[in-house]
Amino acid sequence: MFRKKERQSGRTGGILxxxxxxxxxxSGRTAEKESGSWSLxxxxxxxxxxxxxxGTGIVLSFGYLNRYIQSEYPQAEKFGPLELVxxxxxxxxxxxxxxxxxxxxxxxxxxxxxARQVSEKLSAFSWLEDVRVRVTPSRLRVEAVYRKPLLxxxxxxxxxxxxxxxxxxxxxxxxxxxxxxxxxxxxxERVGIPGQSCSAEExxxxxxxxEILGRMDQKxxxxxxxxNEIAFIDVSNWVRGKKTSEPQIILGxxxxxxxxxxAPYGKAALYLEADETEKLSVLYTFxxxxxxxxxxxxxxxxxxxxVGQRPRPR
Numbered sequence: 001m002f003r004k005k006e007r008q009s010g011r012t013g014g015i016l017x018x019x020x021x022x023x024x025x026x027s028g029r030t031a032e033k034e035s036g037s038w039s040l041x042x043x044x045x046x047x048x049x050x051x052x053x054x055g056t057g058i059v060l061s062f063g064y065l066n067r068y069i070q071s072e073y074p075q076a077e078k079f080g081p082l083e084l085v086x087x088x089x090x091x092x093x094x095x096x097x098x099x100x101x102x103x104x105x106x107x108x109x110x111x112x113x114x115a116r117q118v119s120e121k122l123s124a125f126s127w128l129e130d131v132r133v134r135v136t137p138s139r140l141r142v143e144a145v146y147r148k149p150l151l152x153x154x155x156x157x158x159x160x161x162x163x164x165x166x167x168x169x170x171x172x173x174x175x176x177x178x179x180x181x182x183x184x185x186x187x188x189e190r191v192g193i194p195g196q197s198c199s200a201e202e203x204x205x206x207x208x209x210x211e212i213l214g215r216m217d218q219k220x221x222x223x224x225x226x227x228n229e230i231a232f233i234d235v236s237n238w239v240r241g242k243k244t245s246e247p248q249i250i251l252g253x254x255x256x257x258x259x260x261x262x263a264p265y266g267k268a269a270l271y272l273e274a275d276e277t278e279k280l281s282v283l284y285t286f287x288x289x290x291x292x293x294x295x296x297x298x299x300x301x302x303x304x305x306x307v308g309q310r311p312r313p314r
Contacts, residue, residue, distance in 0.1 A: 078110045079107035079110060080107060080139035081108070081140075082142060083139045083140065083141050083142065084142050084143075085142065086143050088148070090178055094174060094175065098173050099125075102121050102124075103118050103121050110138075110139070115135050122142065126147075126169065126172065127146065127149075127170040128144045129147065130145045131143075131144040132144065147164040147168055147170055148165070149162035149163065149164055149175065150163060150165055151180065151181055151207070151210075152180050154188075155188040155191070156188050160174065161188075163191075163203060166197065167197050167199075167203050167204065168195075169191060169195065169196055169197070169198050170194055171194035179227070181206075181210065181230055181232060182231065183202075183206060183232070183235065184232050185234050186200060201238070205249065206233050208264070208266075209233075209261065209265050210227065212276075216284060221288065226283070226294070229254060229287075229295065230254075230294075231252050231253060231254040233249060233250070233251055234249070235248065247260040247261060247304060248262060254295055255295040257296075257297070257298065257300065257301070258300045259294065259300070259303065260302050261304070262279070262303060262304035274303065274305060278306065279304075282303055283303060
């Protein structure tokens with residue numbers, strides 16, 4: 001009986017021993033797994049850090065290498081021509097040649113320094129404004145506002161000065177094909193200097209009159225503008241006390257035929273002249289009835305006298 005109990009006890013102890021051994025083996029494997037997982041994580045982390053450092057080093061190396069190459073072996077500058085864009089149709093070759101001559105007829109370095117230099121040189125022209133120079137991969141593109149001359153005045157030296165619609169004085173190359181009216185009777189010292197606006201009352205009055213004629217042309221004869229028949233405007237008698245019988249403003253046709261306009265636009269009543277509507281009506285009626293020309297028809301055309309007192313043109 002004792003032996004039986006011993007055998008039972010031995011069997012029980014064996015079972016417990018095997019269980020405990022199995023438990024120990026499981027714990028060992030779990031510990032090994034945990035240890036392996038941490039080791040893998042550390043290896044991955046170190047690998048990531050290593051490749052990040054390698055990538056950063058490569059980028060920095062290329063940067064330093066590029067700087068070194070540029071300092072030791074500078075690349076050749078790129079060059080290209082000058083290109084004028086959005087040039088108005090009325091601009092003639094003389095102006096284009098003047099622009100190119102001022103900056104050099106050749107190739108330009110395609111960089112901001114070159115663009116700035118070109119812009120500074122062109123901004124000195126009184127007949128250009130808002131000059132913008134842009135660098136492109138193949139050329140320097142120049143865009144500007146071109147002041148269109150409407151009047152020209154001859155100075156004492158025989159040089160022409162031009163004025164645009166804003167009375168800006170311009171020292172510009174001639175435009176032979178452009179209709180520019182000569183302003184006579186204005187002393188050269190009253191014109192002003194290029195790049196500044198002329199403040200003479202005569203100039204303001206003449207520019208207003210040219211604008212009115214332009215509007216009438218659009219309404220009545222846009223295909224054959226009367227303004228194109230006007231070669232000069234004479235304001236020699238602007239100061240009314242000089243010769244009271246002479247008109248303050250005289251329009252001159254291309255053949256020299258004088259057209260006596262009279263007082264500045266809007267002031268006809270002050271001098272007891274026909275009003276502006278009547279003057280325009282008589283002028284454009286004569287123009288249309290004579291084949292749309294002011295030339296070769298009469299010795300002069302008087303617009304100052306009201307219709308009821310007007311003699312027939314002769």
